[in-house]
Amino acid sequence: MVNKIIFPIIIVLVLIVIQLAVIPFLSINSVVPNVVLIFLILYSLKHGQNSGTIFAFFIGFLYDLASSGLLGSGMFSFTSAAFVAGYFYKDDFKEIIQNPKIVLLLFMLSSILFFLSYSVLGTAGISIESQLSYITYSILSAFYTSLIALVIYLIPRNRL
DSSP states (O other), X not given: OIIIIIHHHHHHHHHHHHHHHTXXXXXXXXXXXXXXXXXXXXXXXXXXXXXXXXXXXXXXXXXXXXXXXXXXXXXXXXXXXXXXXXXXXXXXXXXXXXXXXXXXXXXXXXXXXXXXXXXXXXXXXXXXXXXXOHHHHHHHXXXXXXXXXXXXXXXXXXXX
């Protein structure tokens, strides 16, 4: 129980603090990666669509409260991204994680869905001065998040 519920919640709480306090300093023209999303995608791949979706809904609620954004935008966005990622769940997690093309495509697809829905529902996350469209912002943020996920992916896989 500790490994499946308590430990991931502690990790996500730390990642939310990092996401809101540190990650904005890594922004490139208001485009930021989302480390919480990376963890939730990996969680959904490892534990399945149902567990990942429920966990993402709860984490989205906490993220909305911590970020003082529109309540519900994070819940919907994280839940939809975890739902898509959980679709690729297999009992053997190592079988999925060993194929880098599928993993990167999955991160891109889930990230685009997340950022597009989050930017449409909670427009406070997009700077008006950047003048990027929602789609461009979503693709750039998804690419940046996937790039960070690639760095994490290159960590030896037995630690995941």
